[in-house]
Amino acid sequence: MGGALIPKRAIGATGLEISRIGFGGAPIGDLKRAPSDAAAQKLLQSVWDAGIRYFDTAPFYGSGLSERRIGDFLRDKPRDEYVLSSKVGRLLVPDRAWAMEKHENPRAMPFRPQFDFTYRGVMRSHENSLQRLGLERIDILFLHDIGAFSQKKNHAKAMRQLLNGGLKAIEELRRSGAVRAIGAGVNEWQIIDELMNHAQFDVFLLANRYTLLDQGVIDTLFPRILRERVSIVAGAPLNSGILATGPIPTAMYDYAQASDEMIEKTRRIKELTDKHGTTLIRAALNLPLGHPAVTSIIPGFSNPAEFADNLAGYHEAIPDALWRDLKAAGLLHPKAPPPATPALI
Numbered sequence: 001m002g003g004a005l006i007p008k009r010a011i012g013a014t015g016l017e018i019s020r021i022g023f024g025g026a027p028i029g030d031l032k033r034a035p036s037d038a039a040a041q042k043l044l045q046s047v048w049d050a051g052i053r054y055f056d057t058a059p060f061y062g063s064g065l066s067e068r069r070i071g072d073f074l075r076d077k078p079r080d081e082y083v084l085s086s087k088v089g090r091l092l093v094p095d096r097a098w099a100m101e102k103h104e105n106p107r108a109m110p111f112r113p114q115f116d117f118t119y120r121g122v123m124r125s126h127e128n129s130l131q132r133l134g135l136e137r138i139d140i141l142f143l144h145d146i147g148a149f150s151q152k153k154n155h156a157k158a159m160r161q162l163l164n165g166g167l168k169a170i171e172e173l174r175r176s177g178a179v180r181a182i183g184a185g186v187n188e189w190q191i192i193d194e195l196m197n198h199a200q201f202d203v204f205l206l207a208n209r210y211t212l213l214d215q216g217v218i219d220t221l222f223p224r225i226l227r228e229r230v231s232i233v234a235g236a237p238l239n240s241g242i243l244a245t246g247p248i249p250t251a252m253y254d255y256a257q258a259s260d261e262m263i264e265k266t267r268r269i270k271e272l273t274d275k276h277g278t279t280l281i282r283a284a285l286n287l288p289l290g291h292p293a294v295t296s297i298i299p300g301f302s303n304p305a306e307f308a309d310n311l312a313g314y315h316e317a318i319p320d321a322l323w324r325d326l327k328a329a330g331l332l333h334p335k336a337p338p339p340a341t342p343a344l345i
Contacts, residue, residue: 005051006344009295011231012202014181016139018083020289020343021314022054023047024235024298028069029062031105033302037069044073046304050311056205056233056298057133058087058144058185059125063099063111064132071133084135085205085233087144087185088125088170089158091116117146117158119165126173141170142205143184147191167199174202185235187254189221196224203295207235208254210294212243212269212284213262215333222293231295234288238299242266243284269331276322282313283322290339314343 006019028034028043055074057066067086074082095112102108116125122143129138146162148155173179184195185205192204204225209217210232225232238244241252247267251258258266270280288294301307318341326332 005053008053009231011140011181011295012229014202016083016180018054018233018296019052020296021052021311022056022233022296022298023052024300025055025057025066025070026061027300027302029057029064029066030302031062031065031103031108034069037072039303040069041073043301043304043307044070046307047301048073048077050307053082054085054296054298055082056085056235058090058142059092059129059132060087060090060113060144063109063113064092065109067129067132068109068134071135075134079136083139084133084137085140085142086129086133086138087142088122088129089115089117089144089146089166091121091125092128115145115151115154115158117143117161117166119169121161122166122169123173126178138179140181140183140203141173141179142182143170143186143195145186146184146195147186147188149187149191163198171199183230187236189217193221193224196228196230201230203231203233205233205235205298208239210234210288210291211237211239212280212287212332213239213253213265215336218291218333218335222291225293232293234294234297236300237284237288237297238281239284244281246270246280265331268329269326272322272325272329272331276319276325278316278318278322279313281310282316283318285310285313286318286339286341286343287336288339289343290337292337311344314341315345317341 006021008017010017028040034040057070090113092111093114096110098112099108099110151158170182174182181202183201183203187207239253240255242258245251247263253262273280273283288297323338
């Protein structure tokens with residue numbers, strides 16, 4: 001039996017509701033962070049028992065391993081009790097040599113991800129994900145990493161593929177009822193703004209862009225999101241590491257070594273979280289929930305102990321004075337709504 005369910009919010013007019021705190025499935029595709037199937041299943045059971053009912057995964061996470069592990073866990077759960085999202089835009093090509101070099105583990109999935117946003121590629125990716133998951137449907141389907149942040153010099157090609165067929169495919173999947181909501185999982189707000197000019201999307205998974213270190217979307221993207229009644233799932237709320245590790249010399253920010261400037265900003269924020277009797281990571285995990293554009297947040301938990309510690313942070317109050325002091329120090333956007341804490345009773 002599961003625990004009390006995490007509160008939910010609606011995804012536009014789709015009829016879907018997702019828990020305010022979801023499960024980001026990237027870590028359980030990583031054999032260094034979740035080394036065994038048993039470890040992954042133990043973590044997923046902890047998440048389920050805590051009442052989380054939104055699970056996000058992707059073919060890219062462990063070249064299919066995350067989808068396999070999440071599907072194995074969810075297969076015997078009542079299908080209408082949870083919401084599942086996965087992604088399209090990469091196909092998995094058999095390539096053991098590449099996988100061994102990349103993961104340095106003979107147990108790694110022997111596939112190499114290859115971008116493909118064509119009509120055929122999107123349809124094939126969706127079907128392959130169903131097979132890996134061993135489930136009859138995916139509720140939310142995201143275009144994965146279509147933005148320039150991930151595509152770099154191939155961005156124009158990816159957009160041509162999408163606009164010449166891939167977008168038609170994902171819309172067909174929604175129209176047919178195969179999926180109930182469509183969107184994109186990306187690392188920059190600009191591509192979301194562009195995509196919204198070409199189709200009616202329901203929800204976007206935006207990583208790294210509404211965090212303690214970056215709230216620029218308050219002025220750029222979020223007004224349009226609210227105006228057009230689209231939902232945002234906030235991914236990577238710890239900016240890929242620095243808001244968990246703190247301002248150490250080896251801290252990671254946006255999947256790369258953090259700059260001296262970002263480390264110093266983190267140090268100043270941490271001084272204030274310490275002053276107000278909370279922690280950097282707890283402030284970081286709560287902040288996104290304060291904005292009305294954010295429907296859910298999906299931290300990436302690696303093990304039950306880490307999950308339990310993070311979940312505990314949602315049961316604790318954070319003084320309103322912290323957010324005021326951060327704004328006064330120029331460390332938080334003046335219009336950033338403070339989250340209501342504790343987020344969970």
